[in-house]
Amino acid sequence: METSQITETINMVSEEHLDIRTITMGISLLDTIGGTPQDTAKNIYNKITHYAENLVSVAEQIEREFGIPITNKRISVTPIALIAGNATSDEMLYYAHALDDAAKKVGVDFIGGYSALVQKGFSHGDLALINSIPRALTETDLVMSSINIGSSKAGINLDAVKLMGETIKAITDKSDTANAKLVVFANAVEDNPFMAGAFHGVSEADVVINVGVSGPGVVKRALEKVKHEPIHIVAETVKKTAFKITRVGQMVGALAAERLGIEFGIVDLSLAPTPARGDSVAEVLEEIGLEMVGTHGTTAALMLLNDAVKKGGVMASQRVGGLSGAFIPVSEDAGMIDAVNAGILSLAKLEAMTSVCSVGLDMIAVPGDTDATTIAAMIADEAAIGVQNNKTTAVRVLPTNNTKVGDMVDYGGLLGTAPVMPVVKKSSADFINRGGHIPAPIHSFKN
Amino acid sequence: MSKAVVTVIGKDQPGIIAGVSATLAEHQINILDVSQTIMSNIFTMSMLINLEKLDEEYNKLQDDLSALGQKLHVEIHMQREEIFDAMSRV
Numbered sequence A: 001m002e003t004s005q006i007t008e009t010i011n012m013v014s015e016e017h018l019d020i021r022t023i024t025m026g027i028s029l030l031d032t033i034g035g036t037p038q039d040t041a042k043n044i045y046n047k048i049t050h051y052a053e054n055l056v057s058v059a060e061q062i063e064r065e066f067g068i069p070i071t072n073k074r075i076s077v078t079p080i081a082l083i084a085g086n087a088t089s090d091e092m093l094y095y096a097h098a099l100d101d102a103a104k105k106v107g108v109d110f111i112g113g114y115s116a117l118v119q120k121g122f123s124h125g126d127l128a129l130i131n132s133i134p135r136a137l138t139e140t141d142l143v144m145s146s147i148n149i150g151s152s153k154a155g156i157n158l159d160a161v162k163l164m165g166e167t168i169k170a171i172t173d174k175s176d177t178a179n180a181k182l183v184v185f186a187n188a189v190e191d192n193p194f195m196a197g198a199f200h201g202v203s204e205a206d207v208v209i210n211v212g213v214s215g216p217g218v219v220k221r222a223l224e225k226v227k228h229e230p231i232h233i234v235a236e237t238v239k240k241t242a243f244k245i246t247r248v249g250q251m252v253g254a255l256a257a258e259r260l261g262i263e264f265g266i267v268d269l270s271l272a273p274t275p276a277r278g279d280s281v282a283e284v285l286e287e288i289g290l291e292m293v294g295t296h297g298t299t300a301a302l303m304l305l306n307d308a309v310k311k312g313g314v315m316a317s318q319r320v321g322g323l324s325g326a327f328i329p330v331s332e333d334a335g336m337i338d339a340v341n342a343g344i345l346s347l348a349k350l351e352a353m354t355s356v357c358s359v360g361l362d363m364i365a366v367p368g369d370t371d372a373t374t375i376a377a378m379i380a381d382e383a384a385i386g387v388q389n390n391k392t393t394a395v396r397v398l399p400t401n402n403t404k405v406g407d408m409v410d411y412g413g414l415l416g417t418a419p420v421m422p423v424v425k426k427s428s429a430d431f432i433n434r435g436g437h438i439p440a441p442i443h444s445f446k447n
Numbered sequence B: 001m002s003k004a005v006v007t008v009i010g011k012d013q014p015g016i017i018a019g020v021s022a023t024l025a026e027h028q029i030n031i032l033d034v035s036q037t038i039m040s041n042i043f044t045m046s047m048l049i050n051l052e053k054l055d056e057e058y059n060k061l062q063d064d065l066s067a068l069g070q071k072l073h074v075e076i077h078m079q080r081e082e083i084f085d086a087m088s089r090v
Helices: A003-014 A037-051 A055-066 A092-106 A124-139 A158-174 A216-224 A231-260 A281-288 A298-314 A334-341 A347-353 A372-389 B016-026 B055-072 B082-088
Strands: A019-027 A070-077 A110-117 A143-151 A155-157 A182-186 A207-214 A263-269 A361-367 A393-400 A408-410 A417-419 B003-011 B030-039 B042-050 B074-080
Touching: A003 B003, A003 B042, A003 B082, A019 A037, A019 A055, A019 A231, A037 A070, A037 A092, A055 A070, A055 A231, A055 B055, A055 B074, A070 A092, A092 A110, A092 A124, A092 A143, A110 A124, A124 A143, A124 A158, A143 A158, A143 A372, A155 A158, A155 A372, A158 A182, A158 A372, A158 A393, A182 A372, A207 A231, A216 A231, A216 A281, A231 A263, A231 A298, A231 B082, A263 A298, A281 A298, A281 A334, A298 A347, A334 A417, A347 A361, A347 A372, A361 A372, A361 A417, A372 A393, B003 B016, B003 B055, B016 B030, B016 B042, B016 B055, B055 B074, B074 B082
Parallel strands: A019 A070, A070 A110, A110 A143, A143 A182, A207 A263, A361 A393
Antiparallel strands: A019 A207, A143 A155, A182 A393, A408 A417, B003 B042, B003 B074, B030 B042
């Protein structure tokens, strides 16, 4: 082994913020369904605390032995709307509290899966769950919720889009920051280890370990060494760096699965920023040659970055999954915040960027008086990009009461601080209030 | 799961190698390879050690080395070898 390899690895962790963002244990709850909601909630608590009992201690020991930080330990479960199909909206709270209590008992950072999949229509449990979200997210601490309202195969459920706009506003009435725990998806994936959108899909094995790796700082440092080189050299450099990062995720995930005695699922090789300087996707884009993220050329640079990350990671892992690409949340990325505050990065540009990044409009604060139908229309736009282009898109916009454009809202910890951004002041209400269903695009009929 | 890399980085001074070697010897650890350089007064050393008999006591040795690092005002890391292989070899 060469000393330079040792130094490189140590620098990636200590100076470039390389981390395993999360080890997420996916747990199926399909076998917990009991007679009453209380019985089921109890079974859920028991199953989670049984399987995840050692998750945190195993992860901490791996951190110690390999000198690689594992920032979060998380759990994802089967979408609760499928487990609680017969519950009323009030009874849904038993499930939310069971998840929260179990997560606290085993010491994880978050638990995801307070979810429903309504891209084609609502079942009884779906509606009950969505109606319970404002209470569930404000009465619990660690529970994360996601709703899938569209897919390339099913089209977009405009009734659900409207309902989610209203739900997001209803959360705002109860809390300034609980909105950050809800994400609205199109083409949601079943093995995503990242929050708030993690849930354990019904086609997954009973219990699996999924890993999310991160490291925008490592990519930025690598790109500093190829300044003024042609753009394909940038792509090659990102690929090689993504490969190295993903190899660490593969090793850690396989080891965690082995020590916990459960199956290893996937590595999600996402560049996920944190609020720390030097751990920013915006700074990577700027290193490619943009004076500030949001200027002309940003979408092209992001397309190259997202694609090269995937290509580098695919060979490094036995199974790649989740979202895998570059995340562009505003509040969690110091460079994005700077660009918004400078008036360079707009909501419109962010929307364009989501057509080539791995997810969508993420962690964006908007004024508290933004109409529910305007938020619903943002969700519809984002879903349209995802559904038409066969990619995952997500919306996590955060209306905040008593704020005006330019104010800063603090979400705490990894969620960071978001500047309140302006929205277009013309109504989309008549479009959203039509309700119904946007048909699936023609190119989805492949059979 | 039987080898680890100990790295020491800090201001050069007498007794760094002696201190690290003594701590390893106390734990009955065999040193397999050492590489050391001094660049503009910054001491860097990487040491490959055999952990075969130590899996149970890994944390204890790591704590002892960290304590030694604080005493000598240098940074001492101990990491299992696999992480370096994972990143650099296919």
